[in-house]
Amino acid sequence: MxxxxxxxxxxxxxxxxxxxxxxxxxxxxxxxxxxxxxxxxxxxxxxxxxxSFYTGYVQVHQKGYWDEQVLDNSFPATASLQHQIIRNKNVSALTPRLESFALASSGDITKGALVVGIDPDRENDITSIRQKIVDGRYLVDTDRMVLIAQGFAGKLKLKVNDTVVLIGQGYHGAMAAGKYPVKGIIKFGSPELNDRTLFMPISAAADLYGAGGMATSYVLSLHDLTRLQGTASAISSSLGPGYEVMTWEEIMPExxxxxxxxxxxxxxxxxxxxxxxxxxxxxxxxxxxxxxxxxxxxxxxxxxxxxxxxxxxxxxxxxxxxxxxxxxxxxxxxxxxxxxxxxxxxxxxxxxxxxxxxxxxxxxxxxxxxxxxxxxxxxxxxxxxxxxxxxxxxxxxxxxxxxxx
Amino acid sequence: MAALEKIPDKKETVIDAHNISKVYNADTVPVHAVNNVHLHLLKGEFTALVGPSGSGKTTLLNLIGGLDKPDSGQIYINGVDITRLSSGRLIDFRLQNIGFVFQSFNLIPVLTARENVEFIMLLQGKGSSVRDRRVKQLFGQIQMENKLDSRPAQLSGGQQQRVAVARALASKPKFVLADEPTANLDSQSASNLLDIMLKLNREEGMTFLFSTHDQRVIDRARRVIRLVDGRIVSDTAAVSTAHTQ
Structure with a gap:
């Protein structure tokens, strides 16, 4: 002392x-x-x-989807599967997506589009997409309408209430075609998203692609972000080898x-x-x-x-x-x-x-x-x-x- | 050596040094700082070590104090050959057996006078009641009861050296070595310090061995050992003025 x-x-x-x-x-x-x-x-x-723009903190896909992002690599979006994921206490929200590509036409202009089928309410919980609307209104589940990114709308010269025609390949080689009124225009910071993305309710997307009940990904948000890797590993273990669970770090390595x-x-x-x-x-x-x-x-x-x-x-x-x-x-x-x-x-x-x-x-x-x-x-x-x-x-x-x- | 034989051997031997030598290699030329010295000190002696600068006084004190090791010879302190002790055990031996008073006081500036004196007892692991008693006793003996809580900077040189003497005695050593204790003091302070050292020598039977140049100090020593070129050239029992009074 x-x-x-x-x-x-x-x-x-x-x-x-x-x-x-x-x-x-x-x-x-x-x-x-x-x-x-x-x-x-x-x-x-x-x-x-x-x-929060798009990817979420963790995504769940069918095994092999990330290497070959086609509808044929989608998986049945069952309630039991969702429940299995949500059971993890660190998962704060989950939303399914059905993503694919299509040609979008308006008048005599045609462009390649990333079509994303979403659950409007649950998607908003994760990516706050509603706040990105610059014109028109946000989607509801039963809509057969689309939200189009501002840059893409400009390229196709589309405004709210105009119609866009989509044509592409559906699930298992089926033909996918449809025309959809524009319900709203959204603005993304990322030019990659802003110049080619189009959102519609997941049920409408399933109808378009002939992929009823299917999803290409589950997008998750977490409570504790410091346990990102641990949570992804735990989900991966619980789902088994048929699924791939990716963190945002793997999705966006750049x-x-x-x-x-x-x-x-x-x-x-x-x-x-x-x-x-x-x-x-x-x-x-x-x-x-x-x-x-x-x-x-x-x-x-x-x-x-x-x-x-x-x-x-x-x-x-x-x-x-x-x-x-x-x-x-x-x-x-x-x-x-x-x-x-x-x-x-x-x-x-x-x-x-x-x-x-x-x-x-x-x-x-x-x-x-x-x-x-x-x-x-x-x-x-x-x-x-x-x-x-x-x-x-x-x-x-x-x-x-x-x-x- | 004749003087050594005259010292009555009835008392307890405190220091017994045989044939001690210390050589320094100053720029490859060997310098015999201490050359084949024999020294025998009995309990209660009050001895001055005198000689010109460079005669080996400090080196001899360092050797006897276990601060330095001789190149040859043995030094027995209370029967223990300190030349054989490891440096770690020597530190402990010094703590228990030897009190040191230095030329420039060397009190710890951040501690009060009381704490400086207590310090050595803390190193010895003594309890607070023992320390308190000893501090009171020593401050009474050095007549500084009213300066217990003063810092060294608040004390005069003479007062600081008195505290240094009290610190040297606090551990109840077998003897006290003082290297030119009055060198930095005015004549009055030097005289006061000598009075106190002699008083402690009388009252506590404490053995003092100190180096000095000061003739007034030499005059008051009971025994004077003169060193020249590292050799003892005379060892005379001098009659202390104070003692005869």
Missing amino acids: WLIKLSWKNIWRNRSRSMITIAAIFFAVILSVLASSLQEGVFDNLVKNVV VMQHIRTDTNSMKYIQGILYLLICFGIFGTLLMVMVERKYEMGMLLAIGMKKRRLAGLLMLESMFTVCTGCILGIVVSIPLVYYLHKFPLRMGGETAKAYEKFGFEAVFPTSANPSNFITQGLIVLAVGLVLSLYPIYKIIRLDPVTAMKR
């Missing part, structure tokens, strides 16, 4: 130097926590945006790659911050060892054991690191929560670019407690490693040499 008291008193022996070291750690922790929270928050937001690349860049920035902390702590330790060399020699001379002296110095560096670290975390918690609640908003061209893709132009922070804990532990580890230096010096310290002026 007295060793702890003495080490605490020793920290304040040179008040300004200790304050500078603590301040360096304090600011580095704040910056580091902010950077990682911001990065995680931005990525979470990006994933939320991208996933987004995952972008996140990984950006995370690596952030690691360099954090590395610089940690280096800053290292210099701050190490500079102090160097000065302490030089300034107090005589005193340490004296302490050894009067009978203080080397391990106690090393422990004293280790406690001093731990106190310094912990003080800076705790203060940094205490201050960064409200800061991160504030920026989580009131995210940084972008303006100008960047905001326009974001909005063009249907993203809200905001930089929210993630309030994930692991960010605070991780940063705190890293800084603590840095302090612990650096405090090996005085221990090394103490082990080699000779009281006679140390007490030579």
Whole structure:
């Protein structure tokens, strides 16, 4: 106990130097926590945006569908199958889709279309598609009408209440043809979706393709996104080998790659911050060892054991690191929560670019407690490693040499 | 060596050094800091180690204090050959048996006078009641009862050195080694410190061995050992002025 008291008193022996070291750690922790929270928050937001556009967090298909996306690889959308999936407690919502391709015509214009049969209410629960309507109204189950993406409507020169003709190949080679009034126009941020997609109730799509009771995918949303892989694995195990269960990371590997690349860049920035902390702590330790060399020699001379002296110095560096670290975390918690609640908003061209893709132009922070804990532990580890230096010096310290002026 | 034989052997031997030598290789030229020295100190002696700068006083004190190892010879402290002890055991031996007073006081600046004196007892693992009693006793002896809670920076040089002496005695060592304890003190403070050291020598029977240049200190030592070029050239029982009063 007295060793702890003495080490605490020793920290304040040179008040300004200790304050500078603590301040360096304090600011580095704040910056580091902010950077990682911001990065995680931005990525979470990006994933939320991208996933909520279309893919959902997890999709279930008939085995082989992802490699060959044709109607013949669809599966019977039975209530028991849905129940089996929903049984997983992390699944918050599920919606079936029947997707295929067709030629869409209006007047003398014909274009390839991605036709997506949806359950209007359940689809909205996952992708909030209703909010994307820019003209007309949203679908109901019994409709024999379509929602058409804005870019695609422009290409086909279609407006609300106009009719689009669809022709294609149905289930098991059947002929698929039909004409459908446009009930609404929706806008997607992604040009890929905006320029070729058309939605209709799943029952209408089943009639069109002759695939009654079939679905090409179940799209799922989850309660706890951190258990994405675990949930997908659990569903996959429960459904057996006839189905493929894919996470959004597998469905959109390019987004995952972008996140990984950006995370690596952030690691360099954090590395610089940690280096800053290292210099701050190490500079102090160097000065302490030089300034107090005589005193340490004296302490050894009067009978203080080397391990106690090393422990004293280790406690001093731990106190310094912990003080800076705790203060940094205490201050960064409200800061991160504030920026989580009131995210940084972008303006100008960047905001326009974001909005063009249907993203809200905001930089929210993630309030994930692991960010605070991780940063705190890293800084603590840095302090612990650096405090090996005085221990090394103490082990080699000779009281006679140390007490030579 | 003749002087050694004159010391009455009825008392307990505290320090018994035989043929100790220490050679430093200063730029490859060997320097005999201590050269074949014999030293025998009995309990309760108050001995000054004198000699010009570079005569080997500090080196001899370091060897006797177990801070340094001789190149040859044996040093027995209370019958234990400290030259055979490992560095770890030497630290423990110093803690239990030797009190140190340094030229520049060397109190721990962040601790109060009381805490500085208690510190050595904490290292020994003594309980708080024992520490309290000893602190009160020692501060009474050094006449600084009213400075218990002062930090070293709030004390004069003389007061700091008195606290350093109290710290050296706190562990109840077999003897106290003091390296030029009055070198940084004015004459009045030096005289006061000597008074206190002599008083502790009388009251506690504490053995003191101290190096000094100061003639006023030498005059008050009961025994004076003179070193020149690492050898003892004389060892005379000097009559302390204070003691004769």
